[in-house]
Amino acid sequence: MADWLERNVPRILLAPSFLIVLIFVYGFIAWTAWVSMTRSRLLPKYEIEGFIQYDRLFAAPRWDTAMNNLFIFGALFIVVSMMLGLLLAILLDQKIRIEGTLRTIYLYPMALSMIVTGTAWKWIMNPGLGIEAVVRGWGFESFVFDWVIDPDMAIYAIVVAAVWQASGFVMALFLAGLRSVDDEIIKAARVDGIPTWRIYSAIVIPSMAPVFLSAFIVLAHLAIKSFDLVIALTGGGPGYATDLPATYMYAMAFSRGDIGQAASSAMIMMAVVFAIVVPYLYSELRVKRG
Amino acid sequence: MKRIKLVAVAAVILVNPSLALAEPEAEVLHWWTSGGEAKSVAVLQQEFADNGGTWTDMPVAGGGGDAAMTALRARVLSGNAPTAVQLKGPAIQEWYEEGALADISAVAEAEGWADVLPASIADHMRCEDSWCAAPVNVHRVDWIWANADVLKANDISMPGTWQEFNAAAEKLQAAGIIPLAHGGQAWQDATVFEAVALGILGADEFRKAFVELDEAALTSDAMVAVFDQMRTLRGHVDRNFSGRDWNLATAMVMNGEAAFQIMGDWAKGEFLAAGKAPGVDFLCASTPGDGFLYNVDSFAMFNVDGEDRQAGQALLARLIVGKNFQKVFNLNKGSIPARTDVPLDEFDSCAHLSADDMSASSQNGSLLPSYAHGMALRGAQAGAITDVVTAHFNSDMSSADAVNMLAAAVANSM
Numbered sequence: 001m002a003d004w005l006e007r008n009v010p011r012i013l014l015a016p017s018f019l020i021v022l023i024f025v026y027g028f029i030a031w032t033a034w035v036s037m038t039r040s041r042l043l044p045k046y047e048i049e050g051f052i053q054y055d056r057l058f059a060a061p062r063w064d065t066a067m068n069n070l071f072i073f074g075a076l077f078i079v080v081s082m083m084l085g086l087l088l089a090i091l092l093d094q095k096i097r098i099e100g101t102l103r104t105i106y107l108y109p110m111a112l113s114m115i116v117t118g119t120a121w122k123w124i125m126n127p128g129l130g131i132e133a134v135v136r137g138w139g140f141e142s143f144v145f146d147w148v149i150d151p152d153m154a155i156y157a158i159v160v161a162a163v164w165q166a167s168g169f170v171m172a173l174f175l176a177g178l179r180s181v182d183d184e185i186i187k188a189a190r191v192d193g194i195p196t197w198r199i200y201s202a203i204v205i206p207s208m209a210p211v212f213l214s215a216f217i218v219l220a221h222l223a224i225k226s227f228d229l230v231i232a233l234t235g236g237g238p239g240y241a242t243d244l245p246a247t248y249m250y251a252m253a254f255s256r257g258d259i260g261q262a263a264s265s266a267m268i269m270m271a272v273v274f275a276i277v278v279p280y281l282y283s284e285l286r287v288k289r290g
Numbered sequence: 291m292k293r294i295k296l297v298a299v300a301a302v303i304l305v306n307p308s309l310a311l312a313e314p315e316a317e318v319l320h321w322w323t324s325g326g327e328a329k330s331v332a333v334l335q336q337e338f339a340d341n342g343g344t345w346t347d348m349p350v351a352g353g354g355g356d357a358a359m360t361a362l363r364a365r366v367l368s369g370n371a372p373t374a375v376q377l378k379g380p381a382i383q384e385w386y387e388e389g390a391l392a393d394i395s396a397v398a399e400a401e402g403w404a405d406v407l408p409a410s411i412a413d414h415m416r417c418e419d420s421w422c423a424a425p426v427n428v429h430r431v432d433w434i435w436a437n438a439d440v441l442k443a444n445d446i447s448m449p450g451t452w453q454e455f456n457a458a459a460e461k462l463q464a465a466g467i468i469p470l471a472h473g474g475q476a477w478q479d480a481t482v483f484e485a486v487a488l489g490i491l492g493a494d495e496f497r498k499a500f501v502e503l504d505e506a507a508l509t510s511d512a513m514v515a516v517f518d519q520m521r522t523l524r525g526h527v528d529r530n531f532s533g534r535d536w537n538l539a540t541a542m543v544m545n546g547e548a549a550f551q552i553m554g555d556w557a558k559g560e561f562l563a564a565g566k567a568p569g570v571d572f573l574c575a576s577t578p579g580d581g582f583l584y585n586v587d588s589f590a591m592f593n594v595d596g597e598d599r600q601a602g603q604a605l606l607a608r609l610i611v612g613k614n615f616q617k618v619f620n621l622n623k624g625s626i627p628a629r630t631d632v633p634l635d636e637f638d639s640c641a642h643l644s645a646d647d648m649s650a651s652s653q654n655g656s657l658l659p660s661y662a663h664g665m666a667l668r669g670a671q672a673g674a675i676t677d678v679v680t681a682h683f684n685s686d687m688s689s690a691d692a693v694n695m696l697a698a699a700v701a702n703s704m
Binding site: 042043056060062065128153240255256261 | 356357359362363366367384387415474475476479489531532533638644667669670672673677680681683684685693695700702703
């Protein structure tokens with residue numbers, strides 16, 4: 001009996017959460033996949049009609065804009081956040097005096113909700129109220145900074161706000177990574193007279209590969225599910241120039257009563273996530289097995 | 291002691307519904323939660339209570355009704371629909387097709403709704419042969435508002451044609467005044483667009499394009515002209531218009547920063563709340579062209595069980611279309627009564643203009659549903675048109691491209 005318990009208690013304890021995840025995550029993914037194949041409008045319907053919703057989705061110029069924005073936003077957000085984060089981490093790593101204070105200051109934006117970040121940056125970048133108005137007030141009458149109201153540039157305005165929010169967090173990740181590099185190797189390199197930039201580029205950064213990977217995964221999923229930042233900063237505008245897949249899906253499901261279309265866009269979003277996460281999981285699992 | 295007795299009685303009634311009499315009861319889902327709107331609902335609530343009914347309020351704020359619709363969907367799917375729901379336009383028929391709406395023809399016929407409502411508005415309240423919703427008000431969408439002092443100072447009168455408007459706008463621009471106050475949000479772009487479309491296309495073509503979605507009408511040369519006028523208007527708004535809320539645009543007209551605004555008559559509420567007088571401080575007129583675009587709020591009655599709830603539904607329907615409520619509610623809200631036999635003595639001059647135009651346009655068939663406010667089309671089609679309108683207005687897309695995109699988007703939304 002005791003033996004049986006010992007073997008089975010973990011299973012019994014895990015069973016409820018396993019069941020809940022099975023239903024509420026995988027069950028509803030399957031449900032969404034099903035609905036995406038139907039002509040559901042206001043309420044879900046269950047007669048399978050094939051891939052009409054996907055045809056409609058790929059024919060919609062607004063969806064094209066949303067996907068393009070996702071790639072622009074995702075790529076810039078991840079790359080710039082990582083570069084800034086790494087730079088900040090290396091600068092903070094120079095055994096400076098008030099490191100603790102500086103670290104907290106850089107980390108604080110992460111404590112804000114995206115809605116707050118978006119609203120604050122909306123005002124900062126508004127040409128009539130923010131940076132442009134201030135600089136013009138100083139006498140530079142021809143100064144222009146109107147990204148949020150320019151359909152071609154608005155998506156970059158969102159990148160700025162998102163990078164501001166996330167780079168401090170990336171810095172903290174990298175700082176932990178830097179500290180975990182074996183001090184002895186660095187000292188040995190110093191003794192050999194290798195310049196500091198070479199120490200970083202040839203020894204420290206390559207040994208931080210796992211940290212890069214986790215930073216990438218965290219930033220990538222933040223980018224794909226971005227919704228609140230866009231809603232707060234531009235409302236998807238001007239026009240629909242800053243739409244992202246998540247805001248497209250929301251508009252279809254909740255404003256337009258077009259559930260089938262929303263479900264198909266959700267499935268595509270999931271496919272994008274899989275395209276990023278599956279190679280990661282594969283490489284992780286392979287390393288463990290080896 | 292008394293309280294304990296009360297609780298006991300309540301408990302008995304609760305567990306034994308058969309003991310309770312069929313007292314009218316209504317659970318009402320709506321999203322009128324802001325100042326003037328909440329006051330307007332309270333009027334109905336009071337009247338319902340005075341007639342012996344029990345009102346359960348279910349206000350769901352947020353997203354211009356999106357949040358309320360999500361709540362409604364959940365309630366209907368779980369088989370527990372609210373008694374009455376604030377719904378409008380083709381959404382009423384959409385819910386009817388899902389089999390969720392009740393028949394209130396008995397009340398409608400007893401009260402003679404068919405005789406007191408304009409025919410095209412009454413049609414929105416019908417589901418096939420029965421009545422299934424009760425109209426509350428009529429908002430006019432195709433209004434143009436102006437600052438009286440600014441117009442006088444620049445020697446401009448209210449424009450009767452779009453050419454006159456463009457000429458006035460150039461004059462104002464030369465004088466350093468923003469001609470058109472506008473907020474760059476998709477629904478506001480759509481509001482201006484349909485006012486322009488009504489003026490340039492005329493009532494018949496407007497109906498073909500935005501009610502019947504006729505492809506020839508959507509791609510006609512006149513439609514190209516509509517987009518051309520939108521491009522002209524784009525030059526008459528200030529640079530910083532993106533994302534601005536409509537009431538901030540109204541404030542720009544009020545303080546003389548801008549001269550005109552094209553917006554529905556909810557803008558009048560802003561002027562009045564700021565202590566401005568119609569005809570003195572601000573002017574109202576229909577946008578250039580003939581016709582009347584309406585946005586009618588209504589309550590749809592859902593299928594519910596139980597005599598008390600059905601009695602509540604009937605009472606609610608009777609009160610909503612009743613003369614007293616139609617008057618008091620619309621005085622609060624800035625719109626005009628949906629029934630045409632309510633005396634308008636207490637209403638202002640803009641409301642009189644609106645009521646006169648409504649009956650005139652109802653006679654000559656130019657009383658039309660607003661597409662931008664969900665009266666003419668279902669969500670998917672209206673949204674597809676708005677996408678094109680806002681993409682055109684906020685970029686340098688040519689009018690010809692916009693018209694092609696419009697036809698493609700409408701076809702794709704089916």
